[in-house]
Amino acid sequence: MRIRRLSDWLPTTNKEVKLRGWDELDVILFSGDAYVDHPAFGPAVIGRILESYGLRVAIVPQPSVHDNLQDFTKLGTPRLFFGVTAGCMDSMVSNYTASKRRRDKDAYTPNGDKGFRPDYATTVYTKILKEKFPEVPVLIGGIEASLRRVTHYDYWSNKLMPSILETSGADMLVYGMGEQPLREVVELLQKGIPFSSLKTIKQTAVLLEEGEKVPKNKNWQDVEISSHEVCLKNKKAYASNFKVIEQESNKLYARRIFQDVGSKKLMINPPYPTMTEKEIDGSFDLPYTRMPHPKYNKRGAIPAYEMIKFSVNIHRGCFGGCSFCTISAHQGKFIASRSQESVLKEVDELTKMDDFKGYLSDIGGPSANMYQMKGKVQAICDKCVAPSCISPVICSNLDTSHKPLTELYQAVDKHPKIKKSFIGSGIRHDMLVPEFNKNADPKELDAYTEEVMTKHVSGRLKVAPEHTSDPVLKLMRKPSFTYFHKFKERFDKINKRRKLNLQLIPYFISSHPACEPEDMANLAAETKDMGFQLEQVQDFTPTPMTVATVIYYSGYHPYTLKEVKTPKTKKEKLDQHKFFFWYKKENRQWIKDKLTKVGRTDLLQKLLPPDNSWRKNKPGKAKNTFNDAVTFKDKPSRRKNKGFKKKRR
Structure with a gap:
């Protein structure tokens, strides 16, 4: 001790x-x-x-x-x-x-x-x-x-x-x-x-006072965006600003951004290059006690600390660029990965903590499976302005090898004091589907999937398809729901062959920009057909610095400046929720009326067939322990969940 x-x-x-x-x-x-x-x-x-x-x-x-x-x-x-x-x-x-x-x-x-x-x-x-x-x-x-x-x-x-x-x-x-x-x-x-x-x-970033000379830097190019005052009057101008902001935030050689704010001028300098392995190792290797300050000893546990107490962050950044997520806006789209040595050093420190019982709750990051992934030819990345490396397709220059990550998991598990290490961070299931990740070796993807399913999951594997509608998914910068079906096929095959009895837990978002009530009805019907019965759903929350939030406020997509409809009112959001809960008695007549009115009796037949067979074939029950997420009814796992509650974003 x-x-x-x-x-x-x-x-x-x-x-x-x-x-x-x-x-x-x-x-x-x-x-x-x-x-x-x-x-x-x-x-x-x-x-x-x-x-x-x-x-x-x-x-x-x-x-x-x-x-x-x-x-x-x-x-x-x-x-x-x-x-x-x-x-x-x-x-x-x-x-x-x-x-x-x-x-x-x-x-x-x-x-x-x-x-x-x-x-x-x-x-x-x-x-x-x-x-x-x-x-x-x-x-x-x-x-x-x-x-x-x-x-x-x-x-x-x-x-x-x-x-x-x-x-x-x-x-x-x-x-x-x-x-x-x-x-x-x-x-x-x-x-x-x-x-x-x-x-x-x-x-x-700094604010220059009225009349203050703009400092020179011969290595930087400058770009001016619409002033704050113009944005207040013109929503389209505000939307067009975001394309510049997002692209410059994710460039390796970005321009300096200027914006007038009243009589002052906001100056946002370009970002630093992605941290090197040595730099990020240096940050994680500092002499942290890894504990709350003793002043809190009598005040009770700190929930966020208890959640990550025995977890290890292995990288920063996310190249997904999801339109509702702020990770790339803050950490960038390029991945900064720690060395295996640095990760193992932290694991060893964890095993020395007094109340460590042998279980790591997470080896992950913003997305669990992006460790050590980067461009094959750096010169191509140097010129790239795309906000996502995997939407609408995976970039041919992106090395998506999961081998370093699989080897890291295996190295962690070799520690004599580690009984089991869990993957609590969300996994990008789309990158594990060969039909989508065409650059990768299918055998390597299957090896990673099987490694996770057999050794790093306790009862449930969570993934985030987010929606079933292709237009909504395209706006979200997420792949077609077809790839979730394909991943589930691979998941089920491994599950059956290895006799694991694991549950697949997908997340969904309602009230997202471009989402119509019919899209939610189709989501409910398609997931019902797959054996899921939704109990909770995450409602879209507009947070600063995301494409989806810009659309929510302005009504325009910042990259096309085309109008996009967004559910905003309490009634619109509630209507979308009702489709998730098609099995509730109080929603049935409303769903019948709504789908009949728009001529979608095909969806009505799937959700509420006239023979009431949906009553007889309702799936079993399983609670999902994750905060602000979707929960499902399915057959409960008998395994004790040694994982932990984790907020999604």
Whole structure:
């Protein structure tokens, strides 16, 4: 048993600062999350990164904004700057459901208690700091700042908002993963360059004052997008902006983006290249305690920590580019993978934890099966502007070999203290179908699928076809549902041959842009025919910086500027839900009337045949334990689920 000292964590109080013998701090971080010193928690990563640069860093987790604001002043004035983040989630996503109801729990707070994170936390914290310390620079980052760096639609207030730099008054914004830009910020500050002069650092954004000269960089090309004021008046202009923003965010050689905001000018510098293996290993190999701060010992467990406590993140980024997902907007579409050595080192650390019982809950990432995947010819990737590498087809230049991932799983399982390692992250089933992934070796894909099914699943394998309608799937940047059928065939074949008795759990989204009621009726009929009976469904939630959200607000697709219909009203969303629940007595007459009216008696025959055979042949029951997802009725697994609840995005 390893005995931890209070000084093993970054200090959170003056007492802890003095324990380290410091009389001054270089950087003070403010976070909307409780402080968990773990590589899966962004505020801890930033703190440890800054510490590795030789800085004296403290963190103030979940400062109170309801009293005399002493949490903002108790540690004094930092020598370099304040850092502010809302935490691991956008504060509005954390605080509210898709129906705008305040959530009952906050997963990043001890005991799941709510009320410790204010709405629009980044802006609230920054305004307080600028009021208390007007001369001290404030640098904002994290997913909330990253996804709100430019004019964006805010679903909860139902309006367009300008860059969070404008609303918060912050001096600089770091978007995406912060290790690389922070290194340059610190190096320049340590050389004596004033914070106000840091205008040309990659992967940062700043607001230039009226009349301020635009800093030159001979290596960058510039592009101007419609101003915030134009966007307020013209939804099509707002939509067209997003194509530029998304493409430049995912380019290896991007242009610098400018947008007028009132009398000021927003300047978003190009992103850094994808982190190298050495760089990402360095971030994960920092001296994390991997535990919550001892101050929470008597307050209860932190749900988000308990969920990932015994999991390992093996890569960052996602080349799927799904139109409803924010991963590529924050982490990028190019994959940054850790070395096998770094992963095994972390696994070994996990096995030494006091309450480790031999089970890893996840070896994964944003998508479980993208580890070590990249372009075969880098020069082709250098010129690419496509937002997705696998939609509408898998790029011929993408190496989709699953062999390194299969070998990693096998290396992890060889550790003498590992009884079983689970794959809790979502798997891209489409990449395991040879008819879709035509570049891959079918035998290799089957070997990976069988490895996962036989050794890394406890009862259920979750995948995300998302819909059955090809037009909706095309807009989602997802493949045809045909490939889910083909994957299920392979899944069933392995399941039967190996006598596994596993369940396949697909996820679906309702009320997505371009989705009509008939599409939902067809989804219900097709999944019913496959043996699934839906019990819950995830409703589309418009979050900043996604194609689907731009369509939801503006009514236009940002790449074509063609109109796209989106269900918005409560009635429209409820109608789509009713088709999922075709087996409920209260919905049957409504479904009959609706499908008869639009002449789709074919779907009516499938959902509610006149002989009432659907009553006799209803599938059995099985609960899905995943939050905000679809659940199904099917035959329950007898295996104990040693996996864990995991939020999808």
